[in-house]
Amino acid sequence: METGLIILGIVVFIGLVKIIVIVSLRNGIVSAKNRVKRAWADVIAYQRKKLNVIPALEKGLKDHQAYELGVMRDLTALRSSVAKLSADAVNVSQLHEVDQHSKSLLSGLRVAVEAYPVLKTSELYAGWMRELAEAEENIAAAIVIFNSTVQGFNDRIQEFPGNLVNSWFNHELPLDTFTDSAAQGGFEYKPTFRR
Amino acid sequence: MNHNRQLDELLSQVKEKAENAREEKDFASVFSLLRDFQQTAGPIKYDNRVKWYVFTAIGVLGGGFALAYFLNPGIQRELGDLGYAILGAFALALIVTLVVIGLANSAIDEISELIFSKDVYFDNGLEQVDIEGKQKGLYREYKKAFGDFRNRGDEGRYVKRLVKGAWTGKEHSFPYEHYAFHYVRVYYVPVTTKVGKTTVTTMQRRTETLYRYGLILDFPFVKGLAARSGGGSYDYPEEFQPVSEEFNGIFSVGAASAQSAAKFLKPAVVLAFLELAKHFNGLNVEINRDGRMNIAFSDNDVLDLDRKFSIAQPDEFEQEIRSHLDLPKLRLLLEFVETLKKHNDSNF
Numbered sequence: 001m002e003t004g005l006i007i008l009g010i011v012v013f014i015g016l017v018k019i020i021v022i023v024s025l026r027n028g029i030v031s032a033k034n035r036v037k038r039a040w041a042d043v044i045a046y047q048r049k050k051l052n053v054i055p056a057l058e059k060g061l062k063d064h065q066a067y068e069l070g071v072m073r074d075l076t077a078l079r080s081s082v083a084k085l086s087a088d089a090v091n092v093s094q095l096h097e098v099d100q101h102s103k104s105l106l107s108g109l110r111v112a113v114e115a116y117p118v119l120k121t122s123e124l125y126a127g128w129m130r131e132l133a134e135a136e137e138n139i140a141a142a143i144v145i146f147n148s149t150v151q152g153f154n155d156r157i158q159e160f161p162g163n164l165v166n167s168w169f170n171h172e173l174p175l176d177t178f179t180d181s182a183a184q185g186g187f188e189y190k191p192t193f194r195r
Numbered sequence: 196m197n198h199n200r201q202l203d204e205l206l207s208q209v210k211e212k213a214e215n216a217r218e219e220k221d222f223a224s225v226f227s228l229l230r231d232f233q234q235t236a237g238p239i240k241y242d243n244r245v246k247w248y249v250f251t252a253i254g255v256l257g258g259g260f261a262l263a264y265f266l267n268p269g270i271q272r273e274l275g276d277l278g279y280a281i282l283g284a285f286a287l288a289l290i291v292t293l294v295v296i297g298l299a300n301s302a303i304d305e306i307s308e309l310i311f312s313k314d315v316y317f318d319n320g321l322e323q324v325d326i327e328g329k330q331k332g333l334y335r336e337y338k339k340a341f342g343d344f345r346n347r348g349d350e351g352r353y354v355k356r357l358v359k360g361a362w363t364g365k366e367h368s369f370p371y372e373h374y375a376f377h378y379v380r381v382y383y384v385p386v387t388t389k390v391g392k393t394t395v396t397t398m399q400r401r402t403e404t405l406y407r408y409g410l411i412l413d414f415p416f417v418k419g420l421a422a423r424s425g426g427g428s429y430d431y432p433e434e435f436q437p438v439s440e441e442f443n444g445i446f447s448v449g450a451a452s453a454q455s456a457a458k459f460l461k462p463a464v465v466l467a468f469l470e471l472a473k474h475f476n477g478l479n480v481e482i483n484r485d486g487r488m489n490i491a492f493s494d495n496d497v498l499d500l501d502r503k504f505s506i507a508q509p510d511e512f513e514q515e516i517r518s519h520l521d522l523p524k525l526r527l528l529l530e531f532v533e534t535l536k537k538h539n540d541s542n543f
Contacts, residue, residue, distance in 0.1 A: 038438045042462060130366075134463075134538060141462030145439045152440055 025156075025165040029172060032153040036175060039146040041087045046142050047098055050135040051082055057109075057128050060119075071112050074105035092176045095143075102136070147177040198242045205232050205239070206302055209506065213310045219317045222310060222516055229509035239507045241299040250292040257285030307505035310516065315500055316358075318520045324357040324372070333357070334376065342421055342429035343407060343479045343491035348378030351404070358498065360525075364533040367540070371412040371529070373498060379404050407477075407491055410528055414488035416539035417459045419451030422468060425477025425493065439465050445472050451484065459539060467534040474527055490528060497524045 054075055078101040084094055109129070112119070119125050154174045157166040166172055205228065212225050229239060264270055264278045271278060316322065326333060330353035337354065338344040344352075356375040362368060383398040421429040424445050431449035435456035442465050450456035459482075460468075472478050475492040482488045500520055504512040 035438055035440065042438055046462065131541070137463045138461050138538070141466045144466060145462055148441060149438060 021161075022165055022168075025162050026169045029153075029156050029162065029166055029170045032149070032156045033170075033172060035149045036090065036146070036153050037087075039142070039149040040090045043095065043139065043142045043146050044082075044085045044087050046135060046139045047082045047085060047095075050102075050132065050139065051079060053128055053131045053135065054079065056124075057132070060122070060125055060128060071105065071108040074101060074108050077101045078105050090175060092178050095178055102139075106132075106136075143178050150175045150177045198237060201232070201236045202239065202241060205229075205236075206306060210306050210309070213306060213313065216310075216313055219314055219516065222314065222513075225310065225506075226509050226513045229506055233509060239303065239509070241303075243296050243299055246292060246296050246299070250289065250296070253285060253288045253292060257282070257289065260285065303505055303507055307502060307507075307512065310506070310512075311500075311502045311520075314516045315498070315520045315522065319360065319522050319525065321358050321360045321373075321498070324359055326354060326357050330354050333374075337374070337376070337411075337489075340483055340485070340487060341411075341427075341481055341489040341491070342423070343409065343425075343427040343481065343489060344376065345428035346426065347376075347407065348405065349381040350402075351377060351379035353377055355406070362529040362533070364529070367533050367536045369412055369532070369536075371410050371532075373410055373525075374408065375495075376407045376409070377404070378407070406495060407493060408495060408497060409489055409491035410532070411487065411489050412532065413486060414482045414532075414536070415486040416536065417455055417482050418486050419482070419484045420448070420456055420459055421450070421479065421481040422446040422448045422460075423479040423481075424472065425479050425491070427479050427491070429481065435460070437465050439469070441469055445469070446478075461538050464535055464538050467531055471527060471531045474524060488532070490532070494524065497528065498522060 058072070058075060078098065081094070081098045081101050085091065085098065113125070153172075156162045157170065157172050158174060209225050209228060212221070212228070216222055216225075232239060261282055264274070264282065274281070333354040334344065334352050353376075354374050355377040358373045359370065360373065361370045380403045382401050382403070384401055385396050386399045387394050387396045389395075419431055421431055423429060424447070429449050431451055433450045433453045433456065435448045435450055435453045436443050437448070437457075437460045446468065448456055448460070450459075468480070475494050477491075477493040479491045480488070481491075500522060502515070504515050506512055
């Protein structure tokens with residue numbers, strides 16, 4: 001009788017431990033997903049902050065008669081592509097589009113400045129460019145942090161025993177990290193992942 | 196005059212000149228003195244030949260006595276314990292001679308280190324502040340201002356060294372102070388001793404001398420915030436966690452308001468913290484309510500650099516002194532501060 005109770009106690013204890021582990025793994029996946037969402041929201045927030053500089057830049061270019069059609073077109077394209085980013089859904093390909101427009105705008109600005117030396121020496125312009133550079137720096141940092149949270153999330157749903165808990169309860173799919181395709185293009189070597 | 200006496204005279208002149216040097220240029224006369232000596236009197240090195248002769252003589256005599264003493268029972272009986280005392284005296288004389296030989300050239304290293312460390316300060320725009328008599332007062336002042344000084348040690352708490360410097364960066368220039376904070380931790384350990392047949396356990400007092408180091412400077416852009424990873428006691432009610440798991444694994448953030456913490460810890464700032472934490476142990480960064488920043492850590496090598504040459508090699512040492520002696524860990528700290536300032540100096 002006593003032995004039976006002990007065995008029953010052990011079984012109940014093991015069962016409780018299993019439940020606690022499963023619940024904490026499930027909640028860990030939910031927290032990791034929320035962290036990814038927060039990191040993504042940061043990326044978008046800093047992309048949008050960058051747009052705050054743009055009206056001043058536009059005005060400055062017009063004031064200095066440095067009205068370059070290409071630059072203005074890049075400004076508009078950047079604005080509309082940032083507007084398409086949504087905080088509710090992680091969309092790495094849309095982020096790529098924003099990144100392309102940003103790079104194109106920055107190189108266009110550089111060309112415009114070379115053509116208009118008055119603009120180059122303008123303190124206001126230097127200020128905008130500094131703000132833009134800071135915004136770019138924060139976007140790049142936000143992307144690094146976003147990628148590391150995505151990696152943390154993917155590890156949680158792919159590594160044992162998190163993969164089992166995910167297939168039973170969360171049903172989450174691995175997320176893509178953001179990679180700079182232009183930078184990657186510079187390498188001849190490309191790793192081959194079978195899965 | 197023999198070589199060693201000439202060298203004594205040279206070293207006292209060099210030491211005096213090095214102590215009075217106010218800028219790197221002042222070392223030029225030191226090097227010309229050293230070169231003159233090399234050309235006229237020979238190498239800048241003590242001649243220890245006589246001391247080695249004495250050492251050998253003592254060794255031979257002592258060895259001979261030991262052989263005679265241990266192989267001849269008659270001598271053993273006659274001398275008794277005195278024999279061991281004589282052997283001990285020989286051993287002691289050998290050790291003393293070796294120590295004298297070893298110490299002979301230490302003055303050369305000492306003066307080389309003096310010149311080198313002064314030049315490190317010159318090259319990095321550093322200046323030692325005279326805090327004689329104010330060391331405890333400074334500790335009390337810092338304890339009131341910064342959390343890293345609280346809950347540290349039980350006695351012997353004072354600021355041991357204070358060095359002033361100024362950083363000129365691309366966008367920000369600012370003065371700063373580097374301190375070394377000395378404190379002693381007191382703890383008790385049980386020690387069991389046997390008295391007759393009974394054992395007695397008593398608690399014995401032990402002490403451990405510890406140091407914390409840091410930079411103090413003005414940071415007027417944020418007030419009331421601390422990111423800590425190495426002890427201390429802070430008084431900021433709002434906890435804040437940025438999105439980076441890595442950052443949260445290292446630092447705990449407390450702030451006067453969560454909003455100011457969120458504004459301060461921009462992604463680029465978070466990455467700057469992570470980078471700095473790779474190079475420093477027990478990093479605590481605080482900006483107090485008066486807008487003063489304290490970056491505290493346990494690393495003692497921020498103002499230290501390894502010297503390659505000494506005054507014994509005047510040409511090579513002069514070249515080393517003439518080169519810019521950069522302090523990489525100090526640079527890391529100051530670049531970190533500049534990054535923080537850069538990302539917090541506007542309302543953008």
